Amino acid sequence: MEAKPLKILIVDDNPDYRFTMETFLKSNGFETLTAEDGKMAMERIRAERPDMVLLDVMMETRFSGFEVCKKIRTDPDLEETLIISITGMAEELGVGFDKYPDYHYFSPDEFMEKPVDKPYLLKRIREIFAETAALKKRPKWQKDLEAEQLKKYPGTY
Amino acid sequence: MVQTATDIDLTDLSYRNIIDFLPCYLSVQNRSLHIIFANRAFKNDFGNGIGKPCHQVYKGSPGPCPACPVQKTFLDKQSHMSEETVQFSNGQVCRMIVQSAPILDSFGNVTAVMELAFDVTKLKEEQKELMLLGQSIAVLSHGIKNILEGLEGGAYVVDEGIKTQDMRLLTKGWQIVSKNIREISTVVKNILYTSKKRSLILRKVSPIDLAVEVRERYREKAAAEGIDLGVVFNPELTETTLDPSSIRKMLNNLVLNAMEACGRDTVRKDHFVKIRVEFYDKRHLMFEVVDDGIGMDSVTRKEIFKEFFSTKGSEGTGLGLAVVDKVVTEHGGRIEVASSAGKGSTFRVILRRR
Numbered sequence: 001m002e003a004k005p006l007k008i009l010i011v012d013d014n015p016d017y018r019f020t021m022e023t024f025l026k027s028n029g030f031e032t033l034t035a036e037d038g039k040m041a042m043e044r045i046r047a048e049r050p051d052m053v054l055l056d057v058m059m060e061t062r063f064s065g066f067e068v069c070k071k072i073r074t075d076p077d078l079e080e081t082l083i084i085s086i087t088g089m090a091e092e093l094g095v096g097f098d099k100y101p102d103y104h105y106f107s108p109d110e111f112m113e114k115p116v117d118k119p120y121l122l123k124r125i126r127e128i129f130a131e132t133a134a135l136k137k138r139p140k141w142q143k144d145l146e147a148e149q150l151k152k153y154p155g156t157y
Numbered sequence: 158m159v160q161t162a163t164d165i166d167l168t169d170l171s172y173r174n175i176i177d178f179l180p181c182y183l184s185v186q187n188r189s190l191h192i193i194f195a196n197r198a199f200k201n202d203f204g205n206g207i208g209k210p211c212h213q214v215y216k217g218s219p220g221p222c223p224a225c226p227v228q229k230t231f232l233d234k235q236s237h238m239s240e241e242t243v244q245f246s247n248g249q250v251c252r253m254i255v256q257s258a259p260i261l262d263s264f265g266n267v268t269a270v271m272e273l274a275f276d277v278t279k280l281k282e283e284q285k286e287l288m289l290l291g292q293s294i295a296v297l298s299h300g301i302k303n304i305l306e307g308l309e310g311g312a313y314v315v316d317e318g319i320k321t322q323d324m325r326l327l328t329k330g331w332q333i334v335s336k337n338i339r340e341i342s343t344v345v346k347n348i349l350y351t352s353k354k355r356s357l358i359l360r361k362v363s364p365i366d367l368a369v370e371v372r373e374r375y376r377e378k379a380a381a382e383g384i385d386l387g388v389v390f391n392p393e394l395t396e397t398t399l400d401p402s403s404i405r406k407m408l409n410n411l412v413l414n415a416m417e418a419c420g421r422d423t424v425r426k427d428h429f430v431k432i433r434v435e436f437y438d439k440r441h442l443m444f445e446v447v448d449d450g451i452g453m454d455s456v457t458r459k460e461i462f463k464e465f466f467s468t469k470g471s472e473g474t475g476l477g478l479a480v481v482d483k484v485v486t487e488h489g490g491r492i493e494v495a496s497s498a499g500k501g502s503t504f505r506v507i508l509r510r511r
Contacts (some may be wrong), residue, residue: 014307016307016311016333016336016337017306017307017310019310019314019329020310020311020313020314020333023314023316023317023326025311026323027317045466070469077300085209114303114306115302115305115306118313126264
């Protein structure tokens with residue numbers, strides 16, 4: 001349908017996981033990019049402007065998914081970047097998001113738990129893109145109002 | 158007269174005996190917490206503490222314990238309880254439940270306070286074990302879940318490969334599947350090993366051969382990760398009595414850890430892991446696994462041998478070094494760790510030659 005395929009960045013420190021996701025998303029018509037840590041993710045986001053980021057929250061690398069999320073959400077240039085956060089720990093290990101100092105910036109468009117159910121992920125990706133496309137058709141005054149809000153309360157959505 | 162005196166003596170003696178045979182520590186203390194009486198168990202394990210302050214004898218500390226039950230009893234004539242960590246005169250540390258009771262004179266004033274202390278170290282350990290068990294199930298199921306996700310992902314890639322007749326996808330997918338099968342087998346073997354009491358199957362073997370076997374086993378994996386895995390040995394080391402299969406397990410775990418420590422280094426690319434087999438002294442030999450990976454800080458170094466402790470986040474189950482520790486203990490050996498964050502680690506296992 002789209003003239004240009006939608007671009008999705010896969011951020012995860014496990015290479016096998018990245019490969020699996022790449023294979024899955026490509027075979028469903030998306031263009032994919034990968035990054036193995038938060039720092040690399042930010043570089044690729046700034047350079048290649050993916051439409052969506054599949055973000056592993058608990059990476060044991062230079063900086064975590066939380067920070068990536070915060071950086072995206074507080075950067076007006078990256079306002080349109082969609083985020084699906086994926087976590088593999090929270091439930092069993094009792095790791096609560098609220099233990100992270102910046103958790104209130106943690107506002108992805110969708111949360112998912114590992115193991116990710118692929119058909120469900122695909123369904124949500126398509127829905128979120130559709131919603132966003134619909135939102136873009138809002139009247140200008142509404143967009144301006146929201147931009148104003150974002151300036152007042154950076155990090156909120 | 159004589160009769161009565163003997164009677165009193167006997168009664169006295171039996172009270173004394175009863176108190177001495179009590180399976181707990183009994184002491185009587187005055188208002189300044191100085192010990193004025195102690196039973197035999199107390200004297201045996203803490204030395205003759207008569208005339209010294211309680212906290213000094215039990216803990217070697219200059220001031221009273223924050224939760225001192227004896228002081229409370231002096232104030233309100235009631236019995237009080239606290240839990241304390243104390244140290245025997247031989248240096249061993251243990252956990253005690255301490256209970257106090259007032260000794261009253263005929264006017265009802267507290268003249269002294271009796272203190273009973275029970276050793277609950279074992280109980281506390283069991284409590285901790287139970288707590289760890291709960292935690293361990295969480296960590297283990299998490300580890301297994303990750304492996305399952307890997308398997309599922311690999312299977313998906315294989316399926317795609319078949320669908321599109323893409324040999325590259327097939328190969329890659331199968332690699333992922335087999336890697337995760339290997340991982341789950343390691344996890345299961347480690348669980349079995351740490352949860353079972355087993356006797357050693359001792360044989361005369363060459364420690365050098367064992368090290369070489371382990372090197373062979375990981376040669377390809379190491380090469381693929383850019384790690385130079387080698388064995389350094391003293392050819393004069395002869396056969397010695399060991400349980401070869403557990404020593405192999407021990408070395409496997411140490412080598413795997415060392416390679417992971419190298420793999421987690423994001424700064425340098427080329428690394429080495431050396432297995433060294435050498436005399437420690439006349440009667441002992443040592444296995445050393447040396448790496449130049451990311452190393453550990455002192456806090457981590459203290460925790461590593463605990464079951465289910467892991468710094469590897471989603472990757473570790475915390476069983477690897479617990480297995481190593483078990484093997485070494487079973488062999489009556491000991492283990493030394495030297496490590497410096499950012500530079501690498503050395504694990505040295507010292508075993509008796511026989």
